[in-house]
Amino acid sequence: MSVASQDTAVKTGSIAKVFIYLILVLFALFYLLPLYVMLTNSLKPLSEITGGDMMSLPKAWTIEAWLSAWSTAQVGVSPTGLRPYFINSILMVVPAVAISTVLGALNGYILTKWRFRGDTLLFGLMLFACFIPFQIVLIPMARILGILGIAGSTQGLVLVHVVYGIGFSTLYFRNYYASFPTELVRAAMIDGAGFFRIFWRIMLPVSGPIAVVTIIWQFTNIWNDFLFGASFAGLSAMPMTVALNNLVNSSTGVREYNVHFAGAIMAALPTLLVYIVAGRFFVRGLMAGSVKG
Amino acid sequence: MGFLDISHVSKAYGSVQVLHEVDISVEEGEFIVLVGPSGCGKSTLMNMIAGLEPITTGDISIRGRLMNGVHPSKRNIAMVFQSYALYPNMTVAQNMTFGLEMHGVPKAERDRLLADVARLLQIDHLLERKPGHLSGGQRQRVAMGRALVRNPDVFLFDEPLSNLDAKLRVDMRTEIKKLHQKLGTTIVYVTHDQIEALTLSTRIAVMNKGYIQQLGTPKEIYDTPANLFVATFMGSPAMNILPATIKVRDGVAFAEIADAQGRLQSLQFSQKNLASWDGKEILLGIRPEAITDIDGADRKSQNIQRFSNVVTVIEPAGSDTFVTMTVSGRDVVARMRADASVAARDRFEFAVNMDKAVVFDPKTEARIPG
Numbered sequence: 066m067s068v069a070s071q072d073t074a075v076k077t078g079s080i081a082k083v084f085i086y087l088i089l090v091l092f093a094l095f096y097l098l099p100l101y102v103m104l105t106n107s108l109k110p111l112s113e114i115t116g117g118d119m120m121s122l123p124k125a126w127t128i129e130a131w132l133s134a135w136s137t138a139q140v141g142v143s144p145t146g147l148r149p150y151f152i153n154s155i156l157m158v159v160p161a162v163a164i165s166t167v168l169g170a171l172n173g174y175i176l177t178k179w180r181f182r183g184d185t186l187l188f189g190l191m192l193f194a195c196f197i198p199f200q201i202v203l204i205p206m207a208r209i210l211g212i213l214g215i216a217g218s219t220q221g222l223v224l225v226h227v228v229y230g231i232g233f234s235t236l237y238f239r240n241y242y243a244s245f246p247t248e249l250v251r252a253a254m255i256d257g258a259g260f261f262r263i264f265w266r267i268m269l270p271v272s273g274p275i276a277v278v279t280i281i282w283q284f285t286n287i288w289n290d291f292l293f294g295a296s297f298a299g300l301s302a303m304p305m306t307v308a309l310n311n312l313v314n315s316s317t318g319v320r321e322y323n324v325h326f327a328g329a330i331m332a333a334l335p336t337l338l339v340y341i342v343a344g345r346f347f348v349r350g351l352m353a354g355s356v357k358g
Numbered sequence: 359m360g361f362l363d364i365s366h367v368s369k370a371y372g373s374v375q376v377l378h379e380v381d382i383s384v385e386e387g388e389f390i391v392l393v394g395p396s397g398c399g400k401s402t403l404m405n406m407i408a409g410l411e412p413i414t415t416g417d418i419s420i421r422g423r424l425m426n427g428v429h430p431s432k433r434n435i436a437m438v439f440q441s442y443a444l445y446p447n448m449t450v451a452q453n454m455t456f457g458l459e460m461h462g463v464p465k466a467e468r469d470r471l472l473a474d475v476a477r478l479l480q481i482d483h484l485l486e487r488k489p490g491h492l493s494g495g496q497r498q499r500v501a502m503g504r505a506l507v508r509n510p511d512v513f514l515f516d517e518p519l520s521n522l523d524a525k526l527r528v529d530m531r532t533e534i535k536k537l538h539q540k541l542g543t544t545i546v547y548v549t550h551d552q553i554e555a556l557t558l559s560t561r562i563a564v565m566n567k568g569y570i571q572q573l574g575t576p577k578e579i580y581d582t583p584a585n586l587f588v589a590t591f592m593g594s595p596a597m598n599i600l601p602a603t604i605k606v607r608d609g610v611a612f613a614e615i616a617d618a619q620g621r622l623q624s625l626q627f628s629q630k631n632l633a634s635w636d637g638k639e640i641l642l643g644i645r646p647e648a649i650t651d652i653d654g655a656d657r658k659s660q661n662i663q664r665f666s667n668v669v670t671v672i673e674p675a676g677s678d679t680f681v682t683m684t685v686s687g688r689d690v691v692a693r694m695r696a697d698a699s700v701a702a703r704d705r706f707e708f709a710v711n712m713d714k715a716v717v718f719d720p721k722t723e724a725r726i727p728g
Contacts (some may be wrong), residue, residue: 248443251410252504257431257460266456270447 107131107326114322130323134312134331138324141300141311147328150308154288154335156219157304161226162283168227169234169279170272174264176235177242178250188239194232199292202229210297217299225297226287233286234279241275242268277343284339305332361386361544362407362512367416369402369568376402377568379416384512387542393555394565395591400548401516403565407546408437408514420511431460436505437514440521442497444489444504451485454504468507475506478537495526502537515547519554531557552592556580564588580645582716586723589643589716595680598644598690601720606636613642613715618668618684625663628713629728640726641718646680648711649692651700655709663710672702681706 106114107130109123136146176188206225207216215221245268253263294304303311309332313325360383369377377399384390392400405411407418409430418425425433436457444453454475455468463471476482479499489497498518505513515534519527535558538545549555555562556576564571564579564587572584583589589597602613605624611632612624648656655662670689673680674696681692681700692708700706717726 246441246443248439248441249445251408251430252437252439252443253445253456254410255408255430255435255437256457256504258456262460267445267447 103326103330107323107330109323111319111321111323130321131327131331133321134324134327138312138321138328139315139318140308141315147305147308147312147331150303150305151331153219153298153302153308154305157222157226157302158284158287158335161223161230161287162280164223165227165230165234165283166276166279168231169236170238170269170276171264172231172235173238173240173242174268176239177245178247178263178268179260188235191232191235194229195236199229203292203296207297216297217302219298219302221297222293222302222304225293226283226290229293230283230287233282237275237279237282238272241272245271281339281343285336288336360384361388361421362546363417363419364403364407365417365419367403367406367418368414369399369406369411370414375568377414380570382563382570382573384544384546386544389538389545389547389558389560391547391549391555391559391562392565393549393552393562393592394571396550397567398565399568400550400565404437404514404516404546404548407512408435409433431457434508434511435514436508436510436512437516438501438505438518440517442489442501442518442521444497444500446489449486449488450481450492450500450503453489453500454507457504457508471507471509475503478506479503494522495530498522498526498530502534506541511544513543513545515545517549518547520549520551534558553594556592562592564591566591581714582725582727583643584725586641586643586718589718589725593645595646595691595693597716598646598649598685598688599718600642600644600686600688600690602640602642602686604632604635604638604640606633609633611635613640615642615665615686617666618670623665625665625710625712625715626661627715627717628661629715629717629726631728632717632726635726639720641720641723643716643718643725644690644710645714646691646693648714649681649690650694650709650711651698652707652709654695654698656711656713659711659713661712663712665708665710666705667708669700669702669704669706672700683708 102119105122106119108126108128110125110127110129113124134147136148137144138146140147140150172191176184210216210221210224213221213224215224249267250263253267258266288304289306290304291306291310294307295310298304298307309328312328362382362384364380364382364384367377367380368375380399380403382390392403394400402411406413407425409425409428413426420433420435445456448456451472455472458468458471472485473482476485479502481496481499481503484492484496484500489500492500501518518534519530522530531554538558547554547558555564556579559576561573561575562579563573566587572579572588579588579592583592583597586599590599600615602615605612605614611627611629613627614622614624616622649665650656652664667683667685669681669683671682673682677696679694679696679698679700681694681698683690683692694700717728718724719726
């Protein structure tokens with residue numbers, strides 16, 4: 066394929082090529098600029114920043130700001146650093162992603178392979194979850210969390226994110242399973258596999274690509290969520306995003322910009338990590354060869 | 359009471375009736391082919407035998423056991439799907455033994471059955487491969503192997519050859535027939551290919567629009583089609599159907615047909631009971647191979663009629679030569695020996711084997727039995 070397309074492609078002149086790459090490199094640098102600023106300034110002592118030079122490399126390299134942001138900085142009223150909130154976020158995001166992905170996979174399986182009267186309508190209604198703005202559900206959700214007795218807790222946040230996430234994860238899995246040959250399910254039925262056995266042994270093993278997409282999507286959204294975290298988490302369950310905001314807005318003493326930069330990078334790291342790790346498993350063509358000759 | 363009994367089975371989706379009162383009784387060891395154009399209900403009927411679709415009314419029983427509402431896995435059937443439906447994440451061996459595993463057969467027993475079937479189908483060397491690394495023909499074998507290891511009462515084949523290329527299809531067809539002869543299993547086979555139906559089956563059920571049009575041996579279906587649909591659907595090239603007027607002279611019936619120039623000629627019927635149709639229009643059905651040159655005519659036939667006509671087109675096809683002409687305003691195809699000396703646009707003397715001719719009532723489209 067690549068050979069053919071190289072042969073048949075219109076030849077681009079070398080001057081044009083240099084020009085194209087120059088522009089691309091410039092754009093890349095431009096987009097990397099904020100990261101550069103954040104990284105360099107998080108590794109400087111505060112005096113170098115307040116001295117007014119944001120763009121230069123640190124004269125004295127130090128990880129003091131990172132240590133402070135992690136364990137001693139003033140967040141809201143207590144000098145705990147971001148660590149407890151980072152743990153809160155992990156405790157919220159892992160179950161929320163896992164549960165919404167599994168439920169989405171089950172929903173997609175049922176909506177495509179165990180069709181029933183009104184399934185399309187039901188699916189349409191579930192899609193509303195993708196379109197309803199967060200703000201609309203704040204008050205009813207607060208009421209429900211109150212009734213369930215999990216207001217202000219991590220479990221409460223997990224519930225909120227699962228409920229909101231099912232719409233998306235169902236959409237992804239349903240559309241993926243729609244192209245999964247129903248004959249495979251029928252063959253498994255004749256072979257004697259039941260509802261969950263078919264799901265576990267036949268459907269899930271080929272769901273890798275869509276599971277990765279769903280996990281990346283859910284993880285990013287839930288980790289980065291601020292509104293639900295700010296609205297429903299008590300002090301003890303506060304997630305990273307809210308804590309970062311409190312760190313930056315704490316009004317005692319001088320503004321430690323280097324600590325703020327370090328905290329912001331910390332808050333962004335897990336999503337980056339998920340992209341790098343999960344992206345590698347994003348392999349296509351798992352379905353190749355199941356059917357047809 | 360047969361081995362597999364389908365009695366008064368109907369299927370409706372809401373108000374749409376897709377199968378009407380189907381009755382088939384299959385004996386043990388029979389190879390039944392359900393054939394018909396797409397949408398005739400043949401796959402629906404097969405799915406109901408498999409238990410993948412509920413039966414609206416009527417009964418299906420296997421070995422005298424009523425199967426209505428019984429789960430597919432408890433019917434002791436195995437099915438080969440059109441797309442093979444091999445589990446992509448499992449090896450060939452796992453694919454073939456999955457059903458046994460689900461039925462709680464111990465590992466040692468599974469391995470023994472797998473080895474037997476793999477040897478029978480000559481797929482021993484493929485057992486550790488994934489379906490994605492197999493060719494179409496190999497996948498087909500694995501799909502059959504998966505059905506065979508179960509040792510079911512009834513095999514269901516749902517258009518198993520339609521995804522193969524032409525050459526492989528013919529090979530696998532022979533393979534399936536050999537397998538049936540060797541194992542003597544009961545097979546229900548769905549296809550839209552009338553050649554497959556004729557070559558494989560012990561009996562054929564020709565279906566159209568949710569009705570069984572005719573149920574019979576390949577010879578019955580081919581020689582004495584029950585109606586116009588069966589006559590034109592089975593056989594390639596299709597049976598020639600031409601309007602003719604019946605004339606009775608001295609108690610003997612003749613078909614009066616017009617050649618390309620509109621000249622009327624008569625063909626004497628072998629069939630005796632047409633006196634009451636004197637002067638009426640009928641539809642005359644003649645298979646292409648019943649129209650030949652004089653030398654090529656069937657020597658066993660009691661009644662060869664001569665018919666002279668202008669040849670329109672000649673299509674040599676290697677083993678045969680197809681000759682097209684116009685009779686009573688319709689195109690008629692004759693199938694001749696390859697070396698028959700025919701030329702296009704010439705007048706030619708044809709021999710028509712009237713022993714093989716069939717007569718249809720133009721109103722009901724049913725055959726007038728002889």
